[in-house]
Every structure is written in structure tokens, then in C-alpha cells.
Amino acid sequence: MYIVTGGAGYIGSHLVDHLVSRNFEVIVIDDFSFGKYINKKAITIKYDLRLSNLNELINKVEKGGIIYHLAANPDVRTSMINVEEHFERDVKVTLNVMELARKIDAEKVIFTSSSTVYGETDKIPTPESEEPKPISNYGLFKLLCENIIKYYAYQYGIKSIVTRLANITGGRVSHGVVVDFIRKLNQNPNILEILGNGKQKKSYLYIDELIDAFVLLEYKVNTIYDIYNIGNTDWITVNEIAEIVIEEMKLNPKIVYIDAGDGRGWPGDVRFMLLDISKIKSLGWSPKRGSKETIRQAVRDLLLGYKKCCNR
Template sequence: MRVLVTGGAGFIGSHLVDRLVEEGYEVVVVDNLSTGRKENVNPRAEFIRRDLKEPGWGAGLRADVVFHFAANPEVRVSTTEPRVHFEENMVATFNVLEWARASGVRTVVFASSSTVYGDARVMPTPEDHPLEPISVYGAAKAAGETMCAAYARLYGVRCLALRYANVVGPRMRHGALYDFLMKLRKRPEELEVLGDGTQRKSYLHVEEAVEATLRAWRKFEETGEPYLALNVGNFDAASVLDLARAAAEAMGLSPQIKLRPATSDGRGWPGDVKYMLLSIRRIVELTGWRPRLNSLETAKRAAAELVKELTW
């Protein structure tokens, strides 16, 4: 089976490619290297540098299944530069679906996000909770999901949307944990934390996220459903202060923590979801997968791995 992974030079995509290659799939990576790195791409995968914002990006390519993981994942950027997210996350997703329709792709697995729920009213948040994003990033993911669902019902390009919690681990180059490590490298004695420190979110290690992705995809292939959305997260959450302490501990530092709330209710930036805990009952029941590390253990493991990986 020929599998195409968009964003396969990025953080989650490259780990997914490693697993797919290991399992014997023929893998093609399409990435424009805007945030991804060529050295992340498994040498046994074919690498093609193309930009998904170009409508003709898929010329000459063929695949049975597409894992669409390319995106601009910076929620904060979407607040200040909404057009970037419209193009990187909505236009690119539309172009992927158009190519999938034209080239006879059977299944698209779409990397969506917990941010589609916005400030959820139910915790843990189930998949049938209304999608009420509070960031342009979240809105672009929700739009991508509904476009996928329409392509599934209208054109038979089946789609599995996976709403990931915060995924962390080696090769990660964005997000709060990475930012903390970078800040500590510059100023070991002080650590600025965006928000009032009480934000609580769920963390999942990238290895576990990839395992969940593959299990969910296989189950989805067995069902005849045109479209399915599943949460992929953890059973619990950790605070941003826990995350900051995990970063400091991994570097062997005891910095003074400076809290910087950006809004009157203590968010890190406008559009930051303050509390996120997904219900993972559906994926657990469907696939038997369950996370092994809790959110804090995940953050500690990822911090230690990143400290080892980055040259200090």
C-alpha cells in the first residue's frame, strides 16, 4: 500500500513516517520544509518538496491513503496573522482534498486539534460537543474537518479526523515546553510563563500519539463509515506551571518563575484555551489503545528527551 504523509518532515509527521516505514508501507513525504527538516525524514521514505498551497502540488503523485499532517501549528500566530492560517491550514487542506478526489485516494487521515472545541463546557470533552473555536487555528481545523466530511459523503474520499491534545516529544520545535527550554537556555535564572500558570491541558507523548493514530486508522478502514472524528489525548491534564517545572528540572535549573497573563482571565495569549481535557472513551473503546504515561509523566519524559536532543 502506498501512503502519502503531508508534513512528514515535521514533528508528528516524521514519527508517523518512521512507524509506517517500519511496518513495510511504501511511504511518500510531501513537505515544503517551512518548519520541518529534511533530516527528520526517514531515508526509506521518498521525499518530495512541494507546497500544498499550490493547487497543482500533487501533479504526478499517487497514493492509496493520505495522512494530512502539514499545517502551521502555532495557535499564537493565528491570532496576529489570521491569513497565514487561512492559507496554510484551510487552503492547503482544500488542495489536499481536491487532489485526493481527482487521484482516487481511498482515505484521508486529517490531523485536527482539541482547539476545535474552544472553551469547552463539558470536561472531559466528548466528540459530539459543539465546535466553538476561539482561535483562527481552531477555526481552520474545524473548517478542515467539515470539508473532509463533505468530501467523504459527496465524493467517497473517506476521512478520519483525529483531534489531538498537546503532543510532545523528540523533534518538537514549537509549543510551550519547547519555548520554556529555549528561554532557559538564554536565561537560566528566570523563566517567563505566558498566562497565570493555572492553564491546564492534556499532554500525550508522540510515540503514543502515533500508536493511537495507526490503531484508529486501521479500525476506521474496517468500518464502512464515510467519516469519523476521534479525540486523541490523555486521561488527565497538567498545568502550565507543571510544564515549566518539568522543563527546569530536565535542565537541572531552579529559575524564578515570572507569570505573564495576557488577558484578564489569565490566558497566555488571546485565543489560548485555558482548560483542555478530551474524553478519550471513544478511541479507547474502538481500538483498545490507552495512554501509558499520564500528562505530567509525558511532559517530564519529553523535556528530558529534548534536552538530550538539542545541543546546549
């Protein structure tokens, strides 16, 4: 049995699709605040994981099983504005999920953390051993979640894996720079507003390759607690992403930059991010597409989805 918190969201829904395709029993727990996706072959429980009374969930799931914990507010930018809301959806929810794991004797917990926990570091590519120094509330709260999970792992013997993710994109993605650019150009094809100076440089991984990494870690890692970076071996600038989006949409807009300071797109924006993924590569996983190819495929996925949705 698998439990996927946030299974109606972007990464969670792709994971659920993969698990049910392999005929596993899957229980999705989501309050549908962000994601809306439902796989009819999975058991879906609508539930707000911020609530501390877990009896309703405990009565609906079997003992044991594996928990993929993905429930969170996915927007880094708004974490600097809606601080309490992000705290509850990240930190409080994680505490409750680990309590659930303890009470049902979960076999393993796999948690999606973020590269944002590292903040801006001089060590690039950044290994798991680098001291986290987050510069956003999003990164801070992810780090707090990691420590909660680590505590439960050692205190209660719950095997746990923390995955620190680069930017994940592809079909059905609901937020991020690619989505932002396409939405803006659909609204006004003559102007493209870029947050920051366009020189921010980050790593991108296609969603299917992330799922492959999850599967590998689940089967190969059996230590009580461990951390793995998951990302790409290269990176791409925001300007280069804009060029790909413009090319795929066959437009020629004027570029306008909105700099929040120091070239950032918003307060807490990490300008440069490339993870050292040698640790997970040593287990046999590596990305198949580079960041540029990943972005181009994501743009095509989104444009195709937009055409189907809007009959264009």
C-alpha cells in the same frame, strides 16, 4: 502506498519513520517551511500545497493509497497575528489535499485536527459530540478543514477520519510550552517567563502513543466519516510543567508571569482542555503514560537532543 503531507514536521516525521519501519511505500509531501526532517527510505516531494495546480503531484503518485494529512502551520499563537498565512496553510491546503484524494481515488484520508476546535467549554472531559466553539483562528481554521473533509467524504465517497488531538510532545518537538521553557532557561537560567497565570491546565500525550492511535484508527475505522478525540485521561498545569523543567535542568530561576488577560498566555489561548477519549478507548487504545510522565519524558528527550546538538 501512503502519502504523508507535512511529513517533514514533528508528528509527520514520526509517522513516516513508523511506516517505513514496516516496509511500506511512503511519499512525503512538504515544502519544508516548518519541518526539516527527511527519512531517506521515503520518497520526498518538495511541494507547496497552497498551489492549486496538482498535476505535478498526480503524475508522481499511484492511484489509491492512504493519505495522512498533517500539513499546517502548527503555531496557535501566531494564528491570531498572521491570519491570512494560517488560512492558506490550513484551509486552502486542506481543500487541495482533498482534491488530490479525489483525483487519485484515495482509499482513506486521516486528518490531524485539534482540541482547539472546542474552544473553552464547560463540558470537561469534552466528548466529540460537544459543539465546537473555537476562540482562536487556529481552532476556527481546523474546524473549516474538518467541514471540507466531511463534504468530500460524503460527496465523493472518500473514507475520512478526523482526529482531534490534545497537546502532543516528545522527541524532536519544535514548539509548545516545554520547548519554550527550555529555550528561555538556556538563554537566561535565572529567570523563567511564563505566559498566562500558570494555572492553565491541559492534557499531554507522548508522540509514540499518538502513532499507535493512528494505526488503530486506520485499521479499525471504515465508516465514510468519523471524528475521534486523541489525548490523555488526565491533565497538568503550566506551573507543574515549569516545575518539571526546572527540576530536570537543575535550576532555580525566578518566575515571572506575563498575563494576556483572564489568565491566558495569549489571545485565543484555551485555558482548560481535557478530552473525553472513551470513544477511541472502546476500540482498544489507551494512553500508557499520564500527562506528568509524558512531560517529564519530553523534557529529557529535548535536553538530550540539545546536548548532542551543542556538544554539551
